[in-house]
Amino acid sequence: MWFEAWEGNRARSGDLLQTLLGDSRRIFANHFFVKADAYFHSGYYPTIFDNREAFETPHMAEDAGAVASNNQGDENGFLGKPRDWIDAFSRQFYPSIHTHLDEGGAQGHTASSGDLGDNSEVREILPWLRLSAELDPNSIRTYTVTAYWLRRQMGKVAEAEQFLRDGLRENPGSYEILFELGRIFDENHHDADRARNLWELALRNWQKVELTKPDPDNFLFLQIVSHLAMLEEREGNFHQALAYMELWKAHSMQPAKVQGRIDAVRQKISSAKSLSLEHPQPPNPIPE
Amino acid sequence: MKESHSADQLPVIEVKNLSVTYRVRGTRQPDKLAVKDLCLSVRSGEVFGFLGPNGAGKTTTMNVLLGFVNATGGDAFLFGTNVREPIARQRIGYLPELTYYYKFLTAEELLRFYAKIFGIPKAETERRMDAVLKLVELEGARKRPIKTYSKGMQQRVGLAQALINDPDLLILDEPTSGLDPIGRMKVREIIQRLKDEGKTVFFSSHELGEVETVCDRVAILHQGELKVEGRVCELAHQHQCNLEQLFLRVIGYNNGSSVVRSESDLKRDQFGPSFQHSTIPSLHSVP
Amino acid sequence: MKNIFAVSSIVIKELYRRKDFYVLFILTVLICLVMASVNIFNDKGVIRYLKEICLLLVWIASLVIAITTTARQIPAERENRTLFPLLAKPLTRTELLLGKFLGCWLASGLTLLCFYVFFGLLAGSREHHWPVVNYLQAGTLHWVMLGVVIAMTLLGSLVFAAPSSNATICFVIATGILIMGRHLNKVALHLPEPRRGILYSIYYAIPHFELFDMRDLIVHNWPPIAWQVCGLATLYALAYAAVFLIAACVVFRRRALN
Numbered sequence: 087m088w089f090e091a092w093e094g095n096r097a098r099s100g101d102l103l104q105t106l107l108g109d110s111r112r113i114f115a116n117h118f119f120v121k122a123d124a125y126f127h128s129g130y131y132p133t134i135f136d137n138r139e140a141f142e143t144p145h146m147a148e149d150a151g152a153v154a155s156n157n158q159g160d161e162n163g164f165l166g167k168p169r170d171w172i173d174a175f176s177r178q179f180y181p182s183i184h185t186h187l188d189e190g191g192a193q194g195h196t197a198s199s200g201d202l203g204d205n206s207e208v209r210e211i212l213p214w215l216r217l218s219a220e221l222d223p224n225s226i227r228t229y230t231v232t233a234y235w236l237r238r239q240m241g242k243v244a245e246a247e248q249f250l251r252d253g254l255r256e257n258p259g260s261y262e263i264l265f266e267l268g269r270i271f272d273e274n275h276h277d278a279d280r281a282r283n284l285w286e287l288a289l290r291n292w293q294k295v296e297l298t299k300p301d302p303d304n305f306l307f308l309q310i311v312s313h314l315a316m317l318e319e320r321e322g323n324f325h326q327a328l329a330y331m332e333l334w335k336a337h338s339m340q341p342a343k344v345q346g347r348i349d350a351v352r353q354k355i356s357s358a359k360s361l362s363l364e365h366p367q368p369p370n371p372i373p374e
Numbered sequence: 375m376k377e378s379h380s381a382d383q384l385p386v387i388e389v390k391n392l393s394v395t396y397r398v399r400g401t402r403q404p405d406k407l408a409v410k411d412l413c414l415s416v417r418s419g420e421v422f423g424f425l426g427p428n429g430a431g432k433t434t435t436m437n438v439l440l441g442f443v444n445a446t447g448g449d450a451f452l453f454g455t456n457v458r459e460p461i462a463r464q465r466i467g468y469l470p471e472l473t474y475y476y477k478f479l480t481a482e483e484l485l486r487f488y489a490k491i492f493g494i495p496k497a498e499t500e501r502r503m504d505a506v507l508k509l510v511e512l513e514g515a516r517k518r519p520i521k522t523y524s525k526g527m528q529q530r531v532g533l534a535q536a537l538i539n540d541p542d543l544l545i546l547d548e549p550t551s552g553l554d555p556i557g558r559m560k561v562r563e564i565i566q567r568l569k570d571e572g573k574t575v576f577f578s579s580h581e582l583g584e585v586e587t588v589c590d591r592v593a594i595l596h597q598g599e600l601k602v603e604g605r606v607c608e609l610a611h612q613h614q615c616n617l618e619q620l621f622l623r624v625i626g627y628n629n630g631s632s633v634v635r636s637e638s639d640l641k642r643d644q645f646g647p648s649f650q651h652s653t654i655p656s657l658h659s660v661p
Numbered sequence: 662m663k664n665i666f667a668v669s670s671i672v673i674k675e676l677y678r679r680k681d682f683y684v685l686f687i688l689t690v691l692i693c694l695v696m697a698s699v700n701i702f703n704d705k706g707v708i709r710y711l712k713e714i715c716l717l718l719v720w721i722a723s724l725v726i727a728i729t730t731t732a733r734q735i736p737a738e739r740e741n742r743t744l745f746p747l748l749a750k751p752l753t754r755t756e757l758l759l760g761k762f763l764g765c766w767l768a769s770g771l772t773l774l775c776f777y778v779f780f781g782l783l784a785g786s787r788e789h790h791w792p793v794v795n796y797l798q799a800g801t802l803h804w805v806m807l808g809v810v811i812a813m814t815l816l817g818s819l820v821f822a823a824p825s826s827n828a829t830i831c832f833v834i835a836t837g838i839l840i841m842g843r844h845l846n847k848v849a850l851h852l853p854e855p856r857r858g859i860l861y862s863i864y865y866a867i868p869h870f871e872l873f874d875m876r877d878l879i880v881h882n883w884p885p886i887a888w889q890v891c892g893l894a895t896l897y898a899l900a901y902a903a904v905f906l907i908a909a910c911v912v913f914r915r916r917a918l919n
Contacts, residue, residue, distance in 0.1 A: 125709060125710075125881075128881035128882075128883070129877035129878070129880065129881040129883075133844065135844040135847045135848065136847070169846050169847075169850075170846060172846075172864075172865075172869055172872075173843075173846060175872065175890075175893070175894075176843055176869065176871060176872055178886050178887070178890045179802075179871070179872055179873070179874060179875055179878070179886065179894075180871075180874075180877045180878065181877050181878065181881060181883055191881065191882070192881050192882050192883040192884070193882055206706070209701075209704050209706055209707050210707060210708070210709040210710070212701050212702055212704065212707060213699075213701050213707055213710040214710065216701060216702070236702060240702075240704065242702055242703065242704070245702040245703060249702070437918075440745070440748070440749045441748065441749075442745060442748060442749075442918045443917065443918070460751045460752060460753045461751055462751075463749060463750060463751045464751045466749070468745075468746060468749035469746075470742065470745050470746055470749075472742050474741045474742045474743055475743055475746070476671060476675070476743055477741075478674065478675055478678040478679070479671070479674065483674070487667055487670070487671055488746075488750060490663060490664075490667040491663075491664050491667050491747075491750045491751065491752050492750065492751065493663065532746070535746060536746075545749075
């Protein structure tokens with residue numbers, strides 16, 4: 087039929103949401119992603135009529151290390167001074183104090199004892215992130231942000247890993263998701279080999295895709311490279327660690343700090359050499 | 375404004391030079407004069423028939439008495455109280471022509487609601503409710519919602535609500551409209567019973583036979599003006615005809631054509647061409 | 662006063678004998694239960710999304726019930742001709758109007774009670790605590806706001822020709838104020854005169870329903886607001902309701918009944 091030849095015909099898709107909403111589902115996906123950030127702030131969030139300079143990059147994504155921050159301005163006072171008595175009075179009826187859920191949220195902020203409360207309240211952002219991923223499976227940051235909060239704050243490592251694998255299925259070869267998966271194996275499963283494999287794959291994929299762009303995503307590159315460097319250093323592969331650190335330093339905004347780490351690793355290399363000269367390792371015993 | 379009548383002579387209904395004009399919005403037509411200079415009085419204990427063809431002004435007059443419409447000129451009084459005051463309606467019962475009531479209520483609930491408005495105490499309400507439901511023969515259906523009632527039953531519940539406050543004046547707008555002969559007979563019986571109890575009944579009807587049977591006095595309205603008023607028997611004797619014939623004569627219905635008859639035409643018909651005003655008694659006979 | 666209470670009792674009876682409330686309540690319950698059954702990463706403690714959805718449905722349902730119930734009161738009386746035997750009793754038009762208002766308001770309050778009880782049970786089933794003071798404040802302010810909406814709709818029922826058009830207009834106005842009312846002054850700042858003046862006039866003239874919307878505070882477990890603030894908001898609502906009711910009484914007294 088003529089409509090089947092039409093590009094973007096929704097009837098071809100088996101997904102109900104895609105059939106119903108078409109490409110507009112991405113707008114909804116973004117809306118719910120932002121809603122998750124609003125929940126992260128316990129409802130204290132700028133509308134389209136307010137100054138959003140301090141909320142350009144969602145704080146929950148920023149804290150997760152998933153994206154580079156573009157935030158400027160005053161996040162505590164985006165509302166500004168009340169413009170009239172109605173504005174002043176109305177602030178009693180909606181959240182007007184800046185909080186983060188992982189710092190106690192509304193309860194933690196108002197607790198007189200200073201107790202930050204149960205910071206597992208960050209679970210409340212999960213439904214909206216899940217919905218956002220359903221609506222737009224090609225939005226990588228949804229997977230990485232969700233996985234971060236699932237494993238770091240909620241202790242749900244298996245769920246985080248499964249979610250990332252779902253994201254990888256939808257976005258094959260995604261270096262952001264590979265990096266995040268690598269973090270799970272490194273920080274939670276303590277499986278350095280698998281973490282290394284994943285990060286190296288992420289780095290290769292990044293180079294394949296990003297280097298062709300005029301403005302490559304250096305933020306993610308630095309994350310991959312820095313984690314590889316620290317992994318190799320932890321595993322005692324100092325030469326490999328140094329190689330990654332040199333890469334890291336070349337693109338870092340704070341090369342001096344990276345240089346400090348390089349020097350520390352070199353120190354470790356020379357210490358290891360002198361130790362092996364003083365105390366040569368005895369030969370392995372002959373099995374009886 | 376109250377006249378200085380003694381209590382038993384105080385008219386129950388008194389209409390003085392009543393005029394009602396309706397403004398026709400949105401068109402360039404002149405205002406419609408529905409009632410013109412109507413003077414009427416109904417005494418206590420009477421059954422008064424208010425007659426006239428469609429559009430004569432009967433319903434408008436009733437609406438003024440009930441406070442639905444404000445008079446453009448003149449005044450109307452119920453028991454000496456101006457009809458503009460709500461308290462004037464404390465002692466009346468009203469049965470509209472089209473009887474629709476709250477379909478989601480039962481007959482009991484409807485009567486309790488109206489009794490509350492009249493300020494009748496609870497015990498008294500229950501007693502009266504039993505009495506009126508028995509009178510209108512709705513005891514068996516008292517707990518059913520009104521939406522399940524037939525036309526006749528709705529008419530009867532209308533009568534019940536008109537009687538719940540034991541009114542001294544009953545205003546009925548075509549009470550037998552839509553009823554079968556048995557229903558009409560029952561309504562006539564109720565009116566007769568009320569009359570025997572000393573109540574005043576003021577009703578409009580197109581059933582002239584019934585009016586002739588039940589009413590003490592009648593008034594015939596045509597094109598907003600009062601044409602004839604008097605006791606039924608006296609009018610019949612005066613005009614040597616029955617009420618229906620008088621009615622048709624008054625509205626000028628002559629062999630299929632409707633002609634507006636002036637008062638002098640009517641008198642010529644009655645007394646012959648040689649009548650003179652000064653020697654002929656007025657059609658508006660005084661009881 | 663007895664006449665006003667008598668009329669209001671009929672309105673309440675009408676509400677619970679019609680299907681509107683039951684349909685909306687069951688729909689709300691079903692949607693919330695379906696939403697609650699969704700597995701969110703095997704976490705049974707997630708509740709705020711459910712609270713938000715439930716409260717949104719409660720607000721929509723309450724507005725629908727309040728507006729549709731009120732919009733049909735006087736027109737239905739007139740159309741069904743029940744107005745005439747009613748006003749033939751010693752009952753003034755003002756008493757009738759106030760009775761309708763009170764009946765619609767009390768009926769809305771009863772429906773709100775049912776909805777908020779359900780909401781409390783739903784939220785408490787996962788949170789395992791019941792901030793009764795918060796819910797009481799939210800419910801009270803919601804109910805008070807509905808009083809203004811009902812008074813506005815009652816005035817509309819005397820001004821607009823059909824109940825459906827009145828209901829639509831009132832629903833659009835109420836929803837528009839809830840969404841945009843708070844932001845009109847910000848938008849006005851960026852407009853040139855005379856549009857700025859017009860928008861500011863609208864901003865100050867409209868009843869600000871968002872003052873009674875505590876949903877964000879409830880969803881995100883903020884502490885309750887000060888009772889004095891609640892009291893001031895209530896007085897604000899009563900003032901607006903009084904203005905609408907007085908206007909409605911004036912219009913109704915001048916309106917011909919037939």
